[in-house]
Amino acid sequence: MSDLLNAPERGAIESFLIRQKPADGPAPTFERLLGFLSGVVITPGGITPSDWMQPLLEFNAIVFKDTDDATRFMDQLMPLYNRLNDMRLRNENLCPFDWREMTDLDKAHQQASDWGIGLHDALRLRPEIWAPEKHEARHVPVKLLDEMQHTMAFIWAIADPGSVPHIVPDPVPFQRNFLGKAPGWKEEMIRTSWDDELVEMFRLLCLSRLSSSADTLQRYAKAYDVGTRAGSAKPQTAPAKLRVGRNDPCPCGSGVKYKKCCGR
Template sequence: MPPQTKLPPYLRQLERVLARLETAMLLSELDGFLAGVVVCPEMILPSEWLPVALDPDEEGDLVLEHENDARLILRHYNTVLRDLDRGRYAPLFDIDTRHGEVLWELWIEGFERAMALRPEAWDSFLLDPDEAVLRALVGLRKLVAMTDAPPDSSDELGALLTQTAPDIIPDWVQTLHAERLSNDMDQFSNAPAQSTKVGRNEPCPCGSGKKYKKCCGMN
């Protein structure tokens, strides 16, 4: 991720909180997890994903002692959502300052945890004819697979992705987010309109207190 001096104060505070909790995700992993939650084609409520962020290996409701910590996580969730909506999302990758390498693997592990919450929902992206959407989903899944089994020397694609992952991950996530928004708008526009027809024996909408058939319905 960027050097700590470049992190906003709330993220520095969140990083300390996550380290103190021990069971919680690290900041880079949490950032990838929240990006996956936002981009997922199916809505995931905080009541489901917050406990995972605080302790990925435990299931159950959020305990009250983590309420203040949860507020910081929710703040970062809103920041990730806002940045994706504006097309300005920048993943928080760890940096190996000694070798000058961007360590994207922890981020993608967090993204994988989000995908695991709704594994079948992500397949809806495969139905999209846009090659950019398909490439983004397949590419991210390839990176997920690479964290479990690093590519061998004969895997040219894997070697290329290892080098370019920090640059292409933001574009892929942004592409899937744009597609999710587009699908949400389509569902909204295709929703059946609510009928405004008033029954003859219902109260007249003019507020007279009379039945519709004996008031405006007589016109």
């Protein structure tokens, strides 16, 4: 399991989160906050804390008792944010899950789901980057853009399993390509429409691919960022050479002819 899940700030952040009592929906978790911060630092161009802090609080139904309470929370959250950003700069994969090290799969699946939901929350802040029209991301290689769009579908499925039938209208290829490899699977077991069991199987597939999904998002973000900066840079032109006739007024402003002043 990644050190991110055991970050020094975890205890203090969780002690704060456990006090939160959302009116509806689940209580916020450390993994969801971690996923959100990961999405923030991945996003090309950067999202400043002033832009992401309020959405983070709203998505997680976090309420502060007073200013001091908010300050203590931020004092724990910002070092975690900085650590993630340092990892991004070192091109390290920000996904904190290694399924080979998991012993309690039910707990790991819940943690990974929360992380994916948080990641999805953050990516929603910049739809023009993560759900662009193809002409808006012409500077990104087509293959990488297609890969990113498939990855976004996986992240969406984790955040909202009910959307799976919309994301993947035909469940048959999924069953043949993935379930078909399971022992005892037979062609006659194929279902032509989605049901709760199939949706859950698809969600588990998406969770198992979180590390590769994070890698794709980070590679896309880097290509998008580099391409955007390159496209916005104006070509440098050499300064025009000054051409002054010998009998013209000197450009220095002296009022004397050029040949008797700077042109001597």
